Amino acid sequence: MRFIxxxxxIRENMPLYPGTPPVRIEQLRRIETDGYREKRIIFTxxxxxxxxxxxxxxxxxxxxxxxxxxxxxxxxxxxxVRAFKGQSIPDEFLQAQNSWQSAExxxxxxxxxxxxxxxxxxxxxxxxxxxxxxxxxxxxxxxxVGFDAVSPDTMDSNNLPVHHKLLNAEKLIIENLxxxxxxxxxxxxxxxxxxxxxxxxxxxxxxxxLLRD
Numbered sequence: 001m002r003f004i005x006x007x008x009x010i011r012e013n014m015p016l017y018p019g020t021p022p023v024r025i026e027q028l029r030r031i032e033t034d035g036y037r038e039k040r041i042i043f044t045x046x047x048x049x050x051x052x053x054x055x056x057x058x059x060x061x062x063x064x065x066x067x068x069x070x071x072x073x074x075x076x077x078x079x080x081v082r083a084f085k086g087q088s089i090p091d092e093f094l095q096a097q098n099s100w101q102s103a104e105x106x107x108x109x110x111x112x113x114x115x116x117x118x119x120x121x122x123x124x125x126x127x128x129x130x131x132x133x134x135x136x137x138x139x140x141x142x143x144x145v146g147f148d149a150v151s152p153d154t155m156d157s158n159n160l161p162v163h164h165k166l167l168n169a170e171k172l173i174i175e176n177l178x179x180x181x182x183x184x185x186x187x188x189x190x191x192x193x194x195x196x197x198x199x200x201x202x203x204x205x206x207x208x209x210l211l212r213d
Contacts, residue, residue, distance in 0.1 A: 001213065003210060007178060010023060017150060024042040049204060063198075073193070079094075082110060087126060094136065116178070125149035133145075134165065144171055146175070189212075
């Protein structure tokens with residue numbers, strides 16, 4: 001079995017959605033003075049590689065701790081959508097292929113993780129059309145949709161229609177994934193277990209792909 005880490009590390013001065021408070025990491029205890037090390041880490045629930053719960057957008061949506069653990073693990077597939085830079089991914093793209101219909105997590109390889117740490121990361125990434133979101137929701141056994149980009153909606157979207165569409169159907173949204181190119185044309189299982197934080201509208205996750213020999 002081989003493990004592939006699909007997560008960006010959490011650190012100070014890391015890229016964040018515009019307006020997000022910065023990550024703070026403080027060394028509280030040191031071995032030379034206290035006999036042990038301990039840090040205090042402050043970050044928002046939507047920092048780095050993270051999962052959105054329905055409660056992120058919906059007034060009465062479920063929080064992550066209200067979802068069963070089975071929702072955070074399952075068969076994944078990566079679809080190459082680099083051709084849709086600055087565009088919406090149409091439902092015709094999904095209709096043209098059948099491989100995703102047996103997957104529980106559909107991950108979209110935009111190529112934008114290569115821009116991580118630059119302003120260009122937040123511009124012209126492929127987003128999901130509402131028709132494509134409908135198709136994902138209504139066919140197959142989908143648990144979640146993921147992107148190696150900052151959002152399935154455009155940066156100038158005020159009402160986040162794709163978020164609403166997916167989260168209303170209780171489909172997880174995984175944002176800021178990394179290294180999806182390593183999974184093109186491969187069968188794998190995806191693990192996205194968050195920490196057991198009460199009432200969480202989202203949380204950073206260690207997104208890991210498992211490839212079986």
